[in-house]
Structures are given as structure tokens and as C-alpha cells.
Amino acid sequence: MSRNKSTLLTAIVIALLLFMSCSEEDASITVGEDWIQSDTRVIYIDTIEVNSSTFKFDSLAVSSTDRLLLGSYQDPIFGKTESKIFTQLANSTYTLDRDAVFDSIALILHYDDYYYNDTTQVQSLKVYELLQSIKPSDDGSFYTTTSFDYDENPVGKLVFIPQPTREDSLHLRLNDSYGRLLFSELRDNEINNSDEFLNAHRGLLLSPGANNTVILGFLPTSSVRLYYSLPDELEDDTLNYFDMDFNSSYSFHAISSDRTGTYFETLKDQENVVSSTEAGGMSYVQGGVGLATRIEIPNLSGLDYIEGKGTEHPPICRAVFSLN
Incomplete structure (x- = not known):
């Protein structure tokens, strides 16, 4: 300011x-x-x-948000800021036609028109399967510091230039091996309800690339979509699909920052403050990571x-x- x-x-x-x-x-x-x-x-x-100074909240609640933030960028004042998405998938039905033939699987992220920083550069995104079930803390909330273990072998990668105000969604094709496994479990009745599904597929982590330049906003109505065909359909190129929607109650973004080399490198918890005299005569606010101004x-x-x-x-x- x-x-x-x-x-x-x-x-x-x-x-x-x-x-x-x-x-x-x-x-x-x-x-x-x-x-x-x-x-x-x-x-x-x-x-x-x-007297004014900058301090940091230990964590911020991010439960039941209307916007999921994904991306990263480098800032000369705040350092590197990164936001990942953890999401659980859900559906009301878990059946597919026994004659269905798998075609492909895709992650579909619906833009909500929000973005911060440079959208003109190439961005990257990886998707991982979680090894832990997504569960809130004891008070029923998720926080910016909440995290879950994941398989380090990604089930999908994407390199893209975002267009959050021109396109309605971002389409990421996931690995066929991951899609075929999920498809066969549903078609062959190995999975018949949400409990069985969540025991086998605990959720996904969406992680931005290290050199990204923008934070993008997506709607919690995003989904993973299975495309398939049926042999008895008249049109050979007809594709049906089965959606696994983001469970909005168990989807959240985790925002973190690397403040190495900035005014705020020493901010570890709420007990530490950086005086405006140590920060170029200014105090700062950065909502996502919990930086705030204190006036005395x-x-x-x-x-x-x-x-x-x-x-x-x-x-x-x-x-x-x-x-x-």
C-alpha cells in the first residue's frame, strides 16, 4: 500500500x-x-x-469454501506463495453398464473467474492419489496447515496457459491405468457404495508446479469424469460419461509460503512480530497465509x-x- x-x-x-x-x-x-x-x-x-508491525496467525480455517485456490507465484515482498487442493470424490450411484467399454478419464476444474498475478505464462499441475482419508480436525474444520500423505507417483500431469475469464473449465486427462482401474471396479460391482469407494480411493491432491506464476480460483463443483462407450449404440463415436464430483464438505485448499530472504523470514507463530522499522517503514497484510497488521x-x-x-x-x- x-x-x-x-x-x-x-x-x-x-x-x-x-x-x-x-x-x-x-x-x-x-x-x-x-x-x-x-x-x-x-x-x-x-x-x-x-507503532505498527506485521504478525502471522498460526493457521486459518478454510472449510466449506465457495472457492478452491490452486497455484503458486513469487513475490518480492512476501516470497513464494503456494496453494494446493485436497479433495474427496463422491457420487450418489456407483454402477456402470456391464457392457460399457472404457475410453478415458479426465479431471475437470471449473473456473470461477478469480486469478491473482500473471496468467500469460505456462503453468503446470500434477495430480496425486491420497494415502490417508480426508478427515477434519477435532473441531470439525480444515485449516491452511492441514495436510495428508499421498502417493508420490502422479496419476496425471498438465502443462497449460490459463484462461480463467475466457474458458469455463480446465480439462486434464489423467493416466489411463488409473482410469481403467476405477472403471473396472465400478463396472464389475467391486465398488457399490460410498464407503467401499472411499476405502479404495481416499481422495486426490492437486499440486502446482514450482515455477508457476498465478493463483487460480476453481469451483467446488469440479469433478473427475470417466468416459465410456456402449457396443449396442448406433453411433460408433458416441461417448457416455460417469462423474465423480468433488465432495465440497471434504475439499479445501492448503496455502503455504516460503518467506526466506524477506522481511518476514522470522515469523514462525503469533508470538513473533516484524516491526515496521524493520520492514521499510511499512506493515503488511496477506490474507491467504495469515499475515496481518498490528497497530499499537x-x-x-x-x-x-x-x-x-x-x-x-x-x-x-x-x-x-x-x-x-
């Missing part, structure tokens, strides 16, 4: 704090004659000390002890000030 905007924001915050502070009594005053005659004094000051006014409580009075009884003080 610019220094002028930072000063304006600081002034607004201080004004609110000063307007609501310095009182030992809980009083409600209506502006007008009663306010003028109330136990109020007005103080004008042209200098006040304000060390001498705020001392304003009530400034000599002078406005009316006979001044238990409540108000300060009027400007920041230059």
Missing part, C-alpha cells in the same frame, strides 16, 4: 480508538446540547506515537491525564488530532 493510504488508515483507526477510549464509565451521549453540557473535554494534539498506541491511556478541563467533571475524554 502507498504511504499516504497507510497514514490515512492509521488516522482512522486512531480516531476510532480515541473516540471510544479513555473512559472509566460506560456512558451514552447524544450529539447536541446534551453532549455539549456533558462531562466531556476536548483535547487537541498534533503528535502521538503509533503506547501512550493512549495517558491521554486522560493531560492537564486542563472542558467542563466541571471530565470522566470521559475525547481527542481531536491530525496526522501530518
Whole structure:
């Protein structure tokens, strides 16, 4: 943010704090004659000390989100930011025609028009099978720090140039070996319900490439699609499909960052802060990874002890000030 905007924001915050502070009594005053005659004094000051710093939340809840974030980018201030997607697949039925013939399998990610940073560069994406079932923490939530083990052999890879505002979806063909296994289990009735499916296929991890330049937003209505044909159909090129949808209750993005070489390299938990004097005279906010600004006014409580009075009884003080 610019220094002028930072000063304006600081002034607004201080004004609110000063307007609501310095009182030992809980009083409600209506502006007008009663306010003028109330136990109020007005103080004008042209200098006040304000300290700002940047700190990091330990983790942020990302459960039941309307947008799944996927990608990575390098930033000169924040370092490298990366977002992966963990998802569980689900369907209401688990049957296929016994005569069905497998054709292909694809991951279909529906854009939601959100993107951040450079979409003109080539991006890469890998898909992995999870080795652990996706389960929330004890409080029922998923967090940006939540993670699950996965098979390091990907079931799909894609290199692409994103077009989040021109196309409605991103289509990634997955490995035929993975698709044939899933297809045969459904067609041959080895899997007949969600419990049997999740015992065999716990979920997927979508991971961006190390050199990506953009974070993309996708809808939780994305899916894995099995394409197949039926021998008795009149048109030889007719393809049917069977969708395994993302289970929105068990799908989330995990955002992380590598702050090596940045102002915030030392931020490990909420106990650590980076003063604005150590960060080029600025403090910062980066919502996805939990960086936030802390503003402190060390001498705020001392304003009530400034000599002078406005009316006979001044238990409540108000300060009027400007920041230059």
C-alpha cells in the first residue's frame, strides 16, 4: 500500500480508538446540547506515537469454501506463495453398464473467474492419489496447515496457459491405468457404495508446479469424469460419461509460503512480530497465509491525564488530532 493510504488508515483507526477510549464509565451521549453540557473535554494534539508491525496467525480455517485456490507465484515482498487442493470424490450411484467399454478419464476444474498475478505464462499441475482419508480436525474444520500423505507417483500431469475469464473449465486427462482401474471396479460391482469407494480411493491432491506464476480460483463443483462407450449404440463415436464430483464438505485448499530472504523470514507463530522499522517503514497484510497488521498506541491511556478541563467533571475524554 502507498504511504499516504497507510497514514490515512492509521488516522482512522486512531480516531476510532480515541473516540471510544479513555473512559472509566460506560456512558451514552447524544450529539447536541446534551453532549455539549456533558462531562466531556476536548483535547487537541498534533503528535502521538503509533507503532505498527506485521504478525502471522498460526493457521486459518478454510472449510466449506465457495472457492478452491490452486497455484503458486513469487513475490518480492512476501516470497513464494503456494496453494494446493485436497479433495474427496463422491457420487450418489456407483454402477456402470456391464457392457460399457472404457475410453478415458479426465479431471475437470471449473473456473470461477478469480486469478491473482500473471496468467500469460505456462503453468503446470500434477495430480496425486491420497494415502490417508480426508478427515477434519477435532473441531470439525480444515485449516491452511492441514495436510495428508499421498502417493508420490502422479496419476496425471498438465502443462497449460490459463484462461480463467475466457474458458469455463480446465480439462486434464489423467493416466489411463488409473482410469481403467476405477472403471473396472465400478463396472464389475467391486465398488457399490460410498464407503467401499472411499476405502479404495481416499481422495486426490492437486499440486502446482514450482515455477508457476498465478493463483487460480476453481469451483467446488469440479469433478473427475470417466468416459465410456456402449457396443449396442448406433453411433460408433458416441461417448457416455460417469462423474465423480468433488465432495465440497471434504475439499479445501492448503496455502503455504516460503518467506526466506524477506522481511518476514522470522515469523514462525503469533508470538513473533516484524516491526515496521524493520520492514521499510511499512506493515503488511496477506490474507491467504495469515499475515496481518498490528497497530499499537503506547501512550493512549495517558491521554486522560493531560492537564486542563472542558467542563466541571471530565470522566470521559475525547481527542481531536491530525496526522501530518
